[in-house]
Amino acid sequence: xxxxxxxxxxxxxxxxxxxxxxxxxxxxxxxxxxxxxxxxxxxxxxxxxxxxxxxxxxxxxxxxxxxxxxxxxxxxxxxxxxxxxxxxxxxxxxxxxxxxxxxxxxxxxxxxxxxxxxxxxxxxxxxxxxxxxxxxxxxxxxxxxxxxxxxxxxxxxxxxxxxxxxxxxxxxxxxxxxxxxxxxxxxxxxxxxxxxxxxxxxxxxxxxxxxxxxxxxxxxxxxxxxxxxxxxxxxxxxxxxxxxxxxxxxxxxxxxxxxxxxxxxxxxxx
Amino acid sequence: xxxxxxxxxxxxxxxxxxxxxxxxxxxxxxxxxxxxxxxxxxxxxxxxxxxxxxxxxxxxxxxxxxxxxxxxxxxxxxxxxxxxxxxxxxxxxxxxxxxxxxxxxxxxxxxxxxxxxxxxxxxxxxxxxxxxxxxxxxxxxxxxxxxxxxxxxxxxxxxxxxxxxxxxxxxxxxxxxxxxxxxxxxxxxxxxxxxxxxxxxxxxxxxxxxxxxxxxxxxxxxxxxxxxxxxxxxxxxxxxxxxxxxxxxxxxxxxxxxxxxxxxxxxxxxxxxxxxxxxxxxxxxxxxxxxxxxxxxxxxxxxx
Numbered sequence: 001x002x003x004x005x006x007x008x009x010x011x012x013x014x015x016x017x018x019x020x021x022x023x024x025x026x027x028x029x030x031x032x033x034x035x036x037x038x039x040x041x042x043x044x045x046x047x048x049x050x051x052x053x054x055x056x057x058x059x060x061x062x063x064x065x066x067x068x069x070x071x072x073x074x075x076x077x078x079x080x081x082x083x084x085x086x087x088x089x090x091x092x093x094x095x096x097x098x099x100x101x102x103x104x105x106x107x108x109x110x111x112x113x114x115x116x117x118x119x120x121x122x123x124x125x126x127x128x129x130x131x132x133x134x135x136x137x138x139x140x141x142x143x144x145x146x147x148x149x150x151x152x153x154x155x156x157x158x159x160x161x162x163x164x165x166x167x168x169x170x171x172x173x174x175x176x177x178x179x180x181x182x183x184x185x186x187x188x189x190x191x192x193x194x195x196x197x198x199x200x201x202x203x204x205x206x207x208x209x210x211x212x213x214x215x216x217x218x219x220x221x222x223x224x225x226x227x228x229x230x231x232x233x234x235x236x237x238x239x240x241x242x243x244x245x246x247x248x249x250x251x252x253x254x255x256x257x258x259x260x261x262x263x264x265x266x267x268x269x270x
Numbered sequence: 271x272x273x274x275x276x277x278x279x280x281x282x283x284x285x286x287x288x289x290x291x292x293x294x295x296x297x298x299x300x301x302x303x304x305x306x307x308x309x310x311x312x313x314x315x316x317x318x319x320x321x322x323x324x325x326x327x328x329x330x331x332x333x334x335x336x337x338x339x340x341x342x343x344x345x346x347x348x349x350x351x352x353x354x355x356x357x358x359x360x361x362x363x364x365x366x367x368x369x370x371x372x373x374x375x376x377x378x379x380x381x382x383x384x385x386x387x388x389x390x391x392x393x394x395x396x397x398x399x400x401x402x403x404x405x406x407x408x409x410x411x412x413x414x415x416x417x418x419x420x421x422x423x424x425x426x427x428x429x430x431x432x433x434x435x436x437x438x439x440x441x442x443x444x445x446x447x448x449x450x451x452x453x454x455x456x457x458x459x460x461x462x463x464x465x466x467x468x469x470x471x472x473x474x475x476x477x478x479x480x481x482x483x484x485x486x487x488x489x490x491x492x493x494x495x496x497x498x499x500x501x502x503x504x505x506x507x508x509x510x511x512x513x514x515x516x517x518x519x520x521x522x523x524x525x526x527x528x529x530x531x532x533x534x535x536x537x538x539x540x541x542x543x544x545x546x547x548x549x550x551x552x553x554x555x556x557x558x559x560x561x562x563x564x565x566x567x568x569x570x571x572x573x574x
Contacts, residue, residue: 003380086301093294119315142304173293202398204512220400229519245397
């Protein structure tokens with residue numbers, strides 16, 4: 001009896017949580033005349049891919065997805081290396097200023113991101129990067145959170161004796177990082193990579209402020225440009241919403257455990 | 271940021287003279303070049319800007335505290351703060367205690383298909399917030415949105431984001447809860463798994479109902495994770511931008527009922543180009559978030 005109530009309650013919550021996404025997907029499969037009309041039913045009758053076809057052939061959607069992929073990939077690759085190297089130093093070296101620097105990094109994690117958007121806009125426009133993808137890549141590759149995360153991870157995953165014995169064997173400091181540390185901190189880097197990628201992939205504020213609506217716009221800006229306060233979501237907007245989410249869902253289904261660890265690790269946003 | 275390595279080398283207390291001195295600075299240097307420029311310098315720069323009349327990229331003059339004083343009398347800013355506080359009030363208890371309750375339910379041995387439930391609850395974290403906004407615009411369509419079809423069936427007036435100021439903050443809160451409940455649940459789940467079963471079992475043996483067990487045993491034991499949820503959601507609420515932008519634009523909907531501090535600052539900075547004024551607003555909000563976080567830490571400490 002209790003089991004039935006508990007499972008029933010969870011099922012009900014799950015249906016409520018799932019429904020909005022289900023509704024988005026089935027709406028994207030309707031012919032454009034049926035969207036937001038009395039013809040729309042819980043289970044769709046006439047399913048079509050024509051919205052997707054139009055989206056891919058006659059709009060800038062693919063271009064904006066490509067921009068998003070480029071920016072998110074650059075942020076992830078560069079960001080993981082910057083944060084891993086620095087996180088390693090904070091975890092495994094004694095050096096003057098270490099604790100003070102780390103305290104500064106922690107303090108900045110409490111500050112809302114919107115504070116830095118304006119001064120960075122001025123700086124980026126002074127060096128002529130506004131409107132280019134670099135303007136959204138650079139501010140995202142060194143988040144305070146990344147240091148917090150990698151220091152934590154390396155501190156617990158890398159035995160100090162291992163580093164000492166490599167030193168006795170005559171390995172250089174860089175060699176130790178490259179051949180001893182990097183091979184064993186893969187899971188920590190993967191978690192950070194997912195966090196960095198999704199932050200960049202999903203973000204609207206930075207690209208909206210720095211890229212405006214030019215060639216370099218990422219897909220969230222493309223989507224936002226199709227939407228106005230007094231406009232209903234169009235067939236193209238709905239199809240683009242589904243299509244832009246599919247890659248993330250695919251990765252999630254294949255690597256659920258690591259994925260959840262990566263996102264929740266970023267719970268304290270920088 | 272990184273002092274000259276040769277002079278800065280610490281006398282290596284633990285390990286003797288063979289200790290590397292330059293290496294740690296080289297490892298942190300690339301990070302600090304970028305973090306120093308786009309993080310620390312930006313924070314200081316923004317503070318400086320907040321005391322100027324800076325407009326666009328042209329520049330401005332030092333005007334002391336004028337921006338901050340003007341903010342106090344700015345109705346839009348007050349409304350944005352009020353709305354943001356409303357979203358905070360409606361979401362944070364649900365996300366923290368609700369997330370814990372959901373984790374608590376999911377952890378029961380009676381639950382079947384636990385993995386499927388966990389995956390479904392986590393799904394809303396995956397789409398970008400822009401997509402989340404579009405999804406809810408679709409659902410809440412004044413004419414054909416499902417809740418409105420139901421309301422009409424019941425003979426009630428439909429709700430409209432375009433014309434009804436009273437629904438703005440509740441709808442925004444609903445979107446935030448839908449998006450982040452599963453995320454908070456996963457964090458709480460990890461916390462619950464680290465707890466010992468003993469107090470819970472002995473409360474049950476003493477005849478406590480599940481409701482009592484939850485509030486009197488599970489909640490007090492989960493305090494660190496709950497506190498984390500609280501502070502995290504507080505920072506998140508004051509960073510709220512994408513959802514509000516998609517649902518209400520930078521106008522903030524009818525009577526600015528859907529304007530939040532994120533959209534207020536964006537509008538001032540990138541539509542009105544009042545960069546000095548917007549910086550002051552951003553700093554004021556940062557101070558509020560800081561105070562709120564400290565208060566939450568204090569309350570949590572006093573409660574124990």
